[in-house]
Structures are given as C-alpha cells and as structure tokens.
Amino acid sequence: MRPHNKSSSNHNHQTRRPTVLYLVLAAVFFSLLVFSIQSSFFTGARKVDLIAENDIRILSEFQSGVQQCVANRGFGLTAHIIDHCNLILKFPEDTKSTWYNEQFKVYEPLQYKYNVCETLLLWEQYRNMTTVLTREYLDSRPKGWEDYAPQRIAQLETKKCYNKTPCEEHLNLILPAKPPFHPRQFHKCAVVGNSGDLLKTEFGEEIDSHDAVIRDNEAPVNEKYAKHVGLKRDFRLVVRGAARNMVKILNGSADEVLIIKSVTHRDFNAMIKNITNPVYLFQGIVLRRGAKGTGMKSIELALSMCDIVDIYGFTVDPGYTEWTRYFSTPRKGHNPLQGRAYYQLLECLGVIRIHSPMRSKRKQDWSDVPSQEMIIRAHAAALRLKRTQGDQVGDLGQFGSCKVWGNVDPDTKGPVSGSPDMSDVRKFSNYNKWEVMPFGSLRKEARDHFIQMEGVSLYKMDGNKLDDLVCVRHSLKSEV
Ligand SMILES: *[C@@H]1O[C@H](CO)[C@@H](O)[C@H](O)[C@H]1NC(C)=O
Ligand SMILES: *[C@@H]1O[C@H](CO)[C@@H](O)[C@H](O)[C@H]1NC(C)=O
Ligand SMILES: *[C@@H]1O[C@H](CO)[C@@H](O)[C@H](O)[C@H]1NC(C)=O
Numbered sequence: 144m145r146p147h148n149k150s151s152s153n154h155n156h157q158t159r160r161p162t163v164l165y166l167v168l169a170a171v172f173f174s175l176l177v178f179s180i181q182s183s184f185f186t187g188a189r190k191v192d193l194i195a196e197n198d199i200r201i202l203s204e205f206q207s208g209v210q211q212c213v214a215n216r217g218f219g220l221t222a223h224i225i226d227h228c229n230l231i232l233k234f235p236e237d238t239k240s241t242w243y244n245e246q247f248k249v250y251e252p253l254q255y256k257y258n259v260c261e262t263l264l265l266w267e268q269y270r271n272m273t274t275v276l277t278r279e280y281l282d283s284r285p286k287g288w289e290d291y292a293p294q295r296i297a298q299l300e301t302k303k304c305y306n307k308t309p310c311e312e313h314l315n316l317i318l319p320a321k322p323p324f325h326p327r328q329f330h331k332c333a334v335v336g337n338s339g340d341l342l343k344t345e346f347g348e349e350i351d352s353h354d355a356v357i358r359d360n361e362a363p364v365n366e367k368y369a370k371h372v373g374l375k376r377d378f379r380l381v382v383r384g385a386a387r388n389m390v391k392i393l394n395g396s397a398d399e400v401l402i403i404k405s406v407t408h409r410d411f412n413a414m415i416k417n418i419t420n421p422v423y424l425f426q427g428i429v430l431r432r433g434a435k436g437t438g439m440k441s442i443e444l445a446l447s448m449c450d451i452v453d454i455y456g457f458t459v460d461p462g463y464t465e466w467t468r469y470f471s472t473p474r475k476g477h478n479p480l481q482g483r484a485y486y487q488l489l490e491c492l493g494v495i496r497i498h499s500p501m502r503s504k505r506k507q508d509w510s511d512v513p514s515q516e517m518i519i520r521a522h523a524a525a526l527r528l529k530r531t532q533g534d535q536v537g538d539l540g541q542f543g544s545c546k547v548w549g550n551v552d553p554d555t556k557g558p559v560s561g562s563p564d565m566s567d568v569r570k571f572s573n574y575n576k577w578e579v580m581p582f583g584s585l586r587k588e589a590r591d592h593f594i595q596m597e598g599v600s601l602y603k604m605d606g607n608k609l610d611d612l613v614c615v616r617h618s619l620k621s622e623v
Contacts, residue, residue: 283549
C-alpha cells in the first residue's frame with residue numbers, strides 16, 4: 144500500500160508539488176545529460192581502443208611471420224619478440240665475435256634490438272621518395288641554398304651561402320631542376336656490393352637480367368669478372384675519394400649514371416668535365432643504428448626507384464668472418480654482426496632479397512618472407528598506431544608527413560643540369576637523357592604512382608627519420 148501512501152502524502156503537500164517536480168525533473172535531466180555525455184565519450188574511446196587492439200593484433204601476427212622468416216633464412220639467427228613492435232635478433236651463443244671496439248674494450252654484442260614498426264615505416268616510405276638533390280628541393284626547403292647547399296660542398300670558403308651564386312657554381316654541374324628518376328621506375332633492380340664472395344658463384348647472368356644494376360665506387364665491370372658480377376651498368380654510387388679513377392673506370396660506359404653519395408668537391412667537378420656520364424648528388428638519410436656500411440646508400444637509392452631490390456656481394460649472412468673484395472685485397476670493415484642482423488631483418492620485412500653463395504640452392508624461393516599483403520596491412524597498422532599516439536591524430540593521408548611545401552611553376556622548365564657550365568666533353572653528354580624523358584615513356588606503375596601522388600615529389604628534410612618531408616608539387620597537366 145506504499146504507493147497509495149506516497150500519493151496521499153504528495154496530496155498533502157500540494158502547494159509545494161510544482162517546485163519539487165521541477166527539481167526532480169531537472170535532476171533527472173541533468174543526470175541523463177551527464178550520463179549521455181559520459182557514455183558517448185566512453186564509446187568513442189572504446190572505438191579508438193578497438194582500432195588499436197586490432198592494429199596490435201595485426202602487428203603481433205606480422206611479428207610471428209618475421210620470426211618464422213628469420214628462423215628459416217637467418218643461418219642460426221633467431222628472433223625474440225618483446226611486444227607487437229619490438230624484437231631482438233640473436234646470433235647463436237657460439238658465434239665468434241671478431242670485431243673489437245678499442246674505445247670501450249668490448250667485443251661486439253651477439254644480440255640487437257629492433258623496432259619493427261619504425262623500420263617498416265621507414266623503408267616503405269622510401270618507395271615513395273626522391274633521393275637525388277634537385278634545384279626545386281633547394282628552392283623549396285627553408286634556407287635550402289643558404290644552409291643546406293653548403294653542407295654538400297667540400298672546399299667552399301663559407302659555411303653559409305647568403306648569396307647563392309658561389310653555391311650554384313659548385314652545384315650547377317650536378318643539379319637537375321626536378322627529379323630525374325621516379326618511384327616505381329624499374330621493376331627489378333640488382334644492387335651489387337664489392338665482396339669477394341661474388342667470386343664463389345656465377346651470378347653474372349642473373350644480375351644482368353635486372354631492369355637496372357647499381358654498383359659501388361671503383362667496382363670493375365669487364366670480361367674478366369663478367370660471369371661473377373655481370374656486365375650491365377646503369378648506376379654507380381661513389382664517394383669523393385673515387386673521383387681520381389673514374390675516368391678510366393667509366394671508359395666505354397657513357398650512359399652509366401654516377402651518383403655522388405658524399406659531398407661534392409673541386410676534384411669531382413674537374414673529373415665530371417672529362418666524362419659524358421650523367422652525374423647527380425645523392426640525398427639519403429643518416430642511419431645511426433642498423434647497418435652502417437656504404438652499401439645501405441645503394442639500397443636506399445634502389446628502393447626509391449625499384450619494386451624489387453636484389454642484393455649481391457654484401458656478405459650479410461651470419462658465418463662470414465672476413466671482409467673481402469672481389470677485385471683487390473681485403474680491407475678492414477666495421478662491426479659486421481650488427482649489419483648482418485639488420486640486413487636479415489630487412490629481408491624478412493620484404494625490403495630486400497639477399498643473394499649469396501650460402502643461399503644459392505634456394506635462391507628463388509621467397510615463400511617464407513611475409514607476403515606483400517601482410518606487409519601492406521602491417522604498415523597501415525603501424526602508421527595508424529603511430530599517428531594516434533603522436534599529436535597528428537587523424538592525418539593518415541599520403542601527405543601526412545609533409546612539413547614544407549613547394550610548388551613548381553609548370554611554365555618555367557628550368558635548366559637541365561650542367562647547362563651553364565658546359566665543357567666540350569659534356570656538350571655531347573647523355574646527362575639529360577633522364578631529365579627530359581617524356582612522361583608517357585615511363586613505366587605504367589611509375590605513371591600511376593605519379594598520378595596517385597598528385598604530382599608531388601617527397602624529399603627528406605633532416606636526420607635519420609622520414610617524419611618531416613619537403614613536398615614539391617608538379618602540375619599534373621604539364622606531365623600527363
Ligand atoms: C678507353 O678505352 C679505349 C679502348 O677500349 C682505349 O683506346 C682508350 O685509351 C681508353 N681511354 C682511357 C682514358 O682510358
Ligand atoms: C681531364 O682532362 C684533361 C685533358 O685531357 C686532363 O689534363 C685532366 O687531368 C683530366 N682531369 C681529370 C680529373 O681526369
Ligand atoms: C606511397 O605512394 C602510394 C601511391 O603509389 C600511396 O598510396 C601511399 O599512400 C604512399 N605512402 C606514403 C607513406 O607516402
């Protein structure tokens with residue numbers, strides 16, 4: 144009978160009823176409001192959590208794939224998973240550590256920790272990058288001429304080019320107006336190191352079957368070594384010390400593109416005037432950890448132009464103890480185990496494919512490397528996680544890392560490299576073969592990429608990461 148009592152008691156206080164009713168209604172309304180705000184907040188957060196959970200699951204599965212790949216291909220290397228992004232690569236306990244660090248009085252360690260998410264993001268981004276220094280980059284980058292250009296020129300009297308003329312004088316010879324090479328330009332590329340292990344196999348024909356071959360410094364290419372290293376010559380990455388011998392090495396190979404991976408130098412400029420080859424300046428990143436060798440630069444260049452990167456002559460398999468060269472006596476190298484572990488990781492992330500005498504029996508079997516679909520899924524998951532953890536929430540687009548924008552006026556074509564400073568030899572050069580290549584003659588994949596990227600070229604800004612990019616927009620109309 145309580146309801147009845149209640150109603151009668153209400154009846155007794157009839158005059159106060161409206162006020163109480165309003166108060167009750169207001170309280171109910173207010174708590175409903177608070178509740179609905181809270182619950183919508185929670186379902187929002189819950190949604191983000193679910194996406195993150197899903198991404199972590201995708202990455203964990205991917206880690207298992209990488210672990211399996213390392214077990215199958217790593218010659219004793221094993222992967223130990225820490226979490227969805229981090230893992231440790233370990234060499235077997237009985238590995239002989241031959242490299243001694245004089246400074247810290249220790250042998251190199253037998254295990255290396257890697258962040259797979261970061262590594263995947265870095266190297267997949269490379270597939271969209273421009274890695275040759277251009278005029279449009281220097282024009283677009285803040286203080287590109289004043290601060291950055293002088294860093295790439297040895298023997299410049301000043302640290303800064305407040306007036307860009309002296310910098311231009313040094314760089315003109317090797318500075319194209321816009322990128323001479325394009326992402327996806329080649330299907331398969333061979334990157335050939337200089338290791339002596341090349342003499343143990345006959346990879347020559349296989350190397351020559353690639354769409355482009357990238358070689359290093361003074362590597363000789365001739366009949367004597369043909370069956371080991373092939374004869375095809377498309378790109379050669381050089382440091383400035385190699386300038387002296389280049390005229391002889393390039394004799395008979397007028398189309399081979401020379402790419403300077405160090406600073407440029409007066410010796411270089413003098414040499415360039417004596418050759419007809421196209422010459423450019425490389426703009427890569429500084430990898431502090433991971434592989435230190437100069438071979439990494441060739442891989443960076445290759446990834447910025449090629450779908451598939453096959454590497455030869457890098458002695459990156461665990462088990463090698465010596466640094467050798469196929470054409471001369473050995474030189475002492477840097478810490479080998481760290482690089483070896485890193486290369487194995489890169490193979491298991493689908494970045495490179497390693498060829499060596501140790502693998503010659505199963506060289507064409509890549510079934511234990513994670514598939515392209517798995518890599519794309521893992522990359523997307525790593526990108527979402529990174530963007531939601533950082534302060535760039537929501538910006539998942541292909542230009543999410545563009546910090547600085549440049550626009551190229553389609554009407555001003557700009558000079559091809561070298562034109563203001565033409566030696567007699569270079570007047571007959573093929574250096575503009577790439578620079579004036581018509582868009583229509585590019586490989587379809589490269590054209591599709593260009594269109595999908597809305598004609599934007601991506602360049603790195605600084606440091607060893609690709610988080611901040613300089614992005615230069617070209618008019619699609621002028622090209623298509
Ligand atoms: C280039 O090679 C040709 C023959 O192959 C030779 O006659 C010439 O002297 C060489 N030039 C240089 C600069 O080595
Ligand atoms: C370039 O050629 C000139 C004339 O043939 C020669 O005197 C000079 O030493 C050459 N320079 C280099 C760097 O090869
Ligand atoms: C790379 O280019 C492709 C188009 O070919 C695009 O879909 C993708 O978002 C780009 N990725 C990055 C990280 O820029």
